[in-house]
Amino acid sequence: MQMTSKFTTAVHILTCIDVFGEQMRVTSEFLSGSTGVNAVIIRNVLAQLRSAGIVITRQGSGGARLSKALNDITLYDVYKAVECVDDEGLFHFHENPNARCPVGRNIHKVMDGRLSAVQEAMENELKSITLAEIVEDTKNIISKE
Amino acid sequence: MQMTSKFTTAVHILTCIDVFGEQMRVTSEFLSGSTGVNAVIIRNVLAQLRSAGIVITRQGSGGARLSKALNDITLYDVYKAVECVDDEGLFHFHENPNARCPVGRNIHKVMDGRLSAVQEAMENELKSITLAEIVEDTKNIISKE
DNA sequence: AAAGTTGTAATGATTTATATTTCAACTTTC
DNA sequence: GAAAGTTGAAATATAAATCATTACAACTTT
Numbered sequence: 568m569q570m571t572s573k574f575t576t577a578v579h580i581l582t583c584i585d586v587f588g589e590q591m592r593v594t595s596e597f598l599s600g601s602t603g604v605n606a607v608i609i610r611n612v613l614a615q616l617r618s619a620g621i622v623i624t625r626q627g628s629g630g631a632r633l634s635k636a637l638n639d640i641t642l643y644d645v646y647k648a649v650e651c652v653d654d655e656g657l658f659h660f661h662e663n664p665n666a667r668c669p670v671g672r673n674i675h676k677v678m679d680g681r682l683s684a685v686q687e688a689m690e691n692e693l694k695s696i697t698l699a700e701i702v703e704d705t706k707n708i709i710s711k712e
Numbered sequence: 713m714q715m716t717s718k719f720t721t722a723v724h725i726l727t728c729i730d731v732f733g734e735q736m737r738v739t740s741e742f743l744s745g746s747t748g749v750n751a752v753i754i755r756n757v758l759a760q761l762r763s764a765g766i767v768i769t770r771q772g773s774g775g776a777r778l779s780k781a782l783n784d785i786t787l788y789d790v791y792k793a794v795e796c797v798d799d800e801g802l803f804h805f806h807e808n809p810n811a812r813c814p815v816g817r818n819i820h821k822v823m824d825g826r827l828s829a830v831q832e833a834m835e836n837e838l839k840s841i842t843l844a845e846i847v848e849d850t851k852n853i854i855s856k857e
Numbered sequence: 858a859a860a861g862t863t864g865t866a867a868t869g870a871t872t873t874a875t876a877t878t879t880c881a882a883c884t885t886t887c
Numbered sequence: 888g889a890a891a892g893t894t895g896a897a898a899t900a901t902a903a904a905t906c907a908t909t910a911c912a913a914c915t916t917t
Contacts (some may be wrong), residue, residue, distance in 0.1 A: 568716055568796055571804065572875085575803060578823060607875095611895095624895090653713075658715045658720060661721045677850050689831075689834035739863090741862080750907050759865085770915080772861080
């Protein structure tokens with residue numbers, strides 16, 4: 568199992584918008600070139616980031632912009648925006664446990680709370696990381712190249 | 713994205729072995745009935761649990777047994793046993809970032825450590841939960857039904 | 858020897874992820 | 888206002904992953 572690569576793609580996109588946005592229009596075509604991801608997928612990711620209030624895009628004009636400070640965007644916001652994990656949760660329960668078996672009819676409720684806690688631990692860690700630090704590190708590396 | 717259901721299936725299996733193991737042979741056929749999961753899949757999961765030193769099974773004789781105390785089996789052990797997440801890690805990087813782009817050639821190393829930390833947060837939570845508690849809760853619920 | 862079980866390989870069905878094609882709607886520039 | 892470039896979005900294709908199923912050899916117990 569692996570998280571959709573739209574997540575790292577989205578972080579890459581946002582980093583590019585900040586790094587290049589002042590000098591040029593950061594179009595889906597440009598982002599496709601930088602990420603190696605198909606331009607239509609880029610537009611889909613941008614649409615999700617837009618729905619989440621993270622970027623602004625407009626038909627025709629071209630070029631995405633951030634709609635918040637990097638400090639106010641956490642990896643969790645990006646993770647939610649691109650729907651890495653749906654309402655069903657991170658863990659996938661086998662669907663047909665046997666209700667006539669005492670274990671089968673109870674295992675779900677016994678595990679549910681604990682699995683939610685595990686997912687929450689991961690999400691809390693994502694909340695602790697901001698795009699500001701990602702971009703700062705990136706710029707530092709670039710300036711030393 | 714969701715974790716393979718082999719994980720919850722494995723926990724279900726281990727719970728059944730403990731709950732029913734003293735009164736009967738817990739065969740893959742029986743476990744298939746309780747979980748609603750195909751018997752061959754059950755045998756595959758049992759094979760993985762066996763490789764991890766968690767259960768004992770033998771050709772012919774039938775019936776799986778635990779090879780450790782429930783207290784010494786954490787959800788992390790089960791998660792590793794059934795290979796929920798492979799060596800690539802929980803997060804899947806888009807594969808072809810452009811090395812000619814300053815962001816493209818650095819984003820991976822900027823994110824890697826942080827993504828590992830996120831994964832580790834999840835895994836640490838899994839390590840904190842033992843099968844002993846899962847089985848205890850299950851038995852408590854059953855006894856009150 | 859018979860019956861039941863595990864181990865495992867091979868195949869199929871379903872779902873999901875990503876890429877691709879296509880085109881209408883929009884903006885800017887000439 | 889026409890041309891060029893861009894976004895938004897639907898439809899389709901390809902590839903990979905997941906789970907189920909079939910089949911059968913190896914093994915154990917009776």
